[in-house]
Amino acid sequence: MEDNTIVCRCSDLTLQDVRDLINKGYTSFDELKRISRIGMGPCQGRTCMQIVLRELSIATGKPISELSPGIFRPPVKPIKLGEIARHALEGGEVNHD
Amino acid sequence: MIKTADVVIIGGGISGVAIAYNLLKKGVKNVVVLEKDYLASGATGRCGAGIRQQWGTEMNCRLTKYSCEFFENAKEELQYDGDIEFKQGGYLILSSTQKEHEQFKKNVALQNSLGINSKLLTLDEAKEIVPFLNTEGLISATFHQKDGHLNPFHATQAYADAAKRLGAQIYTFTEVTDILVEGGKIRGVRTNKGDISTNIVVNAAGGYSQLIGNMVGVALPVFSERHQILVTETVAPILDPMVMSFSLNLYCQQVPHGGFVMGRGDEGEPRDLRITSGWHFLEEMTKTITRVLPPLKDVRFLRQWAGLYNMTQDRQPIYGPIDEVEGFYLAIGYSGHGFMLAPATGLIIAESILGEAASLPATELHLNRFKSGNLILEPSVV
Numbered sequence: 001m002e003d004n005t006i007v008c009r010c011s012d013l014t015l016q017d018v019r020d021l022i023n024k025g026y027t028s029f030d031e032l033k034r035i036s037r038i039g040m041g042p043c044q045g046r047t048c049m050q051i052v053l054r055e056l057s058i059a060t061g062k063p064i065s066e067l068s069p070g071i072f073r074p075p076v077k078p079i080k081l082g083e084i085a086r087h088a089l090e091g092g093e094v095n096h097d
Numbered sequence: 098m099i100k101t102a103d104v105v106i107i108g109g110g111i112s113g114v115a116i117a118y119n120l121l122k123k124g125v126k127n128v129v130v131l132e133k134d135y136l137a138s139g140a141t142g143r144c145g146a147g148i149r150q151q152w153g154t155e156m157n158c159r160l161t162k163y164s165c166e167f168f169e170n171a172k173e174e175l176q177y178d179g180d181i182e183f184k185q186g187g188y189l190i191l192s193s194t195q196k197e198h199e200q201f202k203k204n205v206a207l208q209n210s211l212g213i214n215s216k217l218l219t220l221d222e223a224k225e226i227v228p229f230l231n232t233e234g235l236i237s238a239t240f241h242q243k244d245g246h247l248n249p250f251h252a253t254q255a256y257a258d259a260a261k262r263l264g265a266q267i268y269t270f271t272e273v274t275d276i277l278v279e280g281g282k283i284r285g286v287r288t289n290k291g292d293i294s295t296n297i298v299v300n301a302a303g304g305y306s307q308l309i310g311n312m313v314g315v316a317l318p319v320f321s322e323r324h325q326i327l328v329t330e331t332v333a334p335i336l337d338p339m340v341m342s343f344s345l346n347l348y349c350q351q352v353p354h355g356g357f358v359m360g361r362g363d364e365g366e367p368r369d370l371r372i373t374s375g376w377h378f379l380e381e382m383t384k385t386i387t388r389v390l391p392p393l394k395d396v397r398f399l400r401q402w403a404g405l406y407n408m409t410q411d412r413q414p415i416y417g418p419i420d421e422v423e424g425f426y427l428a429i430g431y432s433g434h435g436f437m438l439a440p441a442t443g444l445i446i447a448e449s450i451l452g453e454a455a456s457l458p459a460t461e462l463h464l465n466r467f468k469s470g471n472l473i474l475e476p477s478v479v
C-alpha cells in the first residue's frame with residue numbers, strides 16, 4: 001500500500017518516496033538527501049531526519065545509533081544575504097529576520 | 098567482491114563513472130569502479146555543476162562543446178529514469194577591467210570560429226538578460242545561451258546506472274588502500290574489502306589523486322584546495338543564466354528547484370584536504386553578490402559547504418598514461434571545471450586505454466607537459 005504521509009515538508013516527500021529510494025539501494029541519510037533534497041530545506045532535516053533514519057534502520061537492519069545523520073551545516077537558522085552583507089560591512093549584530 | 102578486472106577505476110565521482118560508461122560502451126567487459134564513500138560524495142556532489150563553452154583556448158572550447166552536446170542528449174543516451182536538470186539559461190560573464198574586456202573580444206572571436214555562438218554584450222544588452230544586474234563598475238559581458246548547469250547527483254547517477262546496465266561493477270564504501278606494482282607494471286589494487294587483480298588502474302580520485310599517486314610511488318604535480326559554496330532558500334525563478342566574473346571572483350546560478358547556488362575562491366584556502374565551512378567566505382560572498390544582484394539581499398541563506406579543487410600549475414587537468422608505471426592512467430587536476438569536462442574525460446580516457454585514435458584534442462594535457470614546460474595558457478579559467 002502507498003503511504004502518502006508527508007515526511008519532508010520542505011522538499012515535499014512522502015514516506016512512500018523515501019521507501020522507494022531505499023529500495024533503489026541508497027543506504028545512508030546523506031545519499032537520500034543528495035538525490036531527493038530531503039533534509040535540504042529551511043528546517044535542515046529537523047522534521048524528517050528521525051523518520052528517515054528509522055526507515056533506513058528497518059531496511060538495513062542496523063540500529064539507528066549506527067546510522068549517520070549526515071553533517072549539520074551552517075547556519076542554524078536561515079538568514080537574509082543582505083543581513084550578512086550589512087553585518088560584514090558595518091559590523092554589529094546579525095538580525096535573524 | 099570481484100577478484101579480477103580488466104580495468105579498475107578509483108573514484109566514484111562524475112569522472113570515474115563517465116570513464117566506466119565509455120569503456121563499457123566500447124566493449125570492455127570487466128570494469129570496476131571503487132568509491133570509498135558513496136557516489137558523488139567528493140567534489141562532484143559539492144560543485145556548482147556549471148558548464149560553459151566560453152573559453153579562451155581552442156582546446157577547452159572544443160572539449161566543453163563536446164560535453165555540452167553530450168549533456169543535451171544525455172537523457173536518451175544514458176536512458177536515465179530521473180532528471181539531470183540541465184538548465185541551458187546561458188552563462189553571462191561580466192568584465193570589470195579593460196584587460197578583461199579585451200580578452201573577452203578575443204575569446205568571442207575564437208569561440209565563434211569554432212561554432213560556439215557567444216556574443217560580446219554592452220551593459221544595456223546584459224540588462225536585457227538580467228534586468229536587475231547592477232552594472233556599476235562593469236565594462237561589458239559575454240553571453241552564450243547553450244551554457245548552463247546540471248544537477249550533479251543525478252548526472253552522476255545517470256552515468257552510473259547506464260554503466261551498470263552495461264555490466265559495470267560499482268562498489269561504494271570501498272576504499273583503495275594500496276596499489277600493487279611489479280616490475281613497473283600495475284598488478285592489482287588492495288581495498289578494505291579485499292584485493293582485485295588488474296593490469297589497468299585509472300586514478301579518478303579527485304582531491305585525493307595525489308594520495309593515489311603515492312601508492313604507485315609517483316609524486317604527482319597536484320595539490321588540493323578548499324572551495325566554498327552556499328545555497329539559499331527556494332524562491333520564484335528570476336535568474337536565467339549563470340552569472341560569473343573572473344575579476345569580481347563570483348558565480349551565481351538559480352537552480353531549477355528555485356535556490357540560488359553561489360561561490361567564489363578565497364586566497365589562502367587550506368590545502369590539507371579540509372572541507373569545513375568558514376565565516377570569511379560567507380561575508381565576502383554576500384558583500385559581492387548583493388552588490389551585483391541586489392534583489393538577492395532579501396533571499397535567505399540556507400546552507401554552506403565546501404569541496405576540493407584538485408589543482409595543477411596551469412589549472413588544466415592531467416589525462417592519460419604515465420611513463421613511470423605501465424597501466425596507470427590519470428584523470429585528475431581539474432581545478433574548478435572537472436564537472437563540465439566529464440563527458441570529454443570519459444571518451445578521452447577510454448580511447449587512451451584502448452589505444453584508439455583520439456577524437457578530442459587532449460594530447461597536450463599529458464603529465465609530461467610539466468617536465469617539458471609546455472604548460473597550457475588558458476586565460477579564462479577559475
Ligand SMILES: Cc1cc2nc3c(=O)[nH]c(=O)nc-3n(C[C@H](O)[C@H](O)[C@H](O)COP(=O)(O)OP(=O)(O)OC[C@H]3O[C@@H](n4cnc5c(N)ncnc54)[C@H](O)[C@@H]3O)c2cc1C
Pocket residue numbers: 107108109110111112113131132133134135136137138139140141142143144145146147148271272273274301302303304305324325326360403404405406428429431432433434435436437438
Ligand atoms: C565548490 C566547488 C564548485 C565547483 N563548481 C564547478 C562548476 O561549476 N563546474 C565544473 O565543471 N566544475 C566545478 N567544480 C569542480 C568539480 O567539482 C570537479 O572538478 C569534479 O567534480 C571532479 O570530479 P571527479 O570525479 O574527478 O572527482 P570527485 O568528484 O572528487 O570524485 C573522486 C572520488 O574519489 C573517491 N576516492 C578518493 N580516494 C579514494 C580511495 N582511496 N578509494 C576509493 N575512492 C576514493 C572520493 O571519495 C571521491 O568521491 C567545483 C568544485 C567545487 C569544490
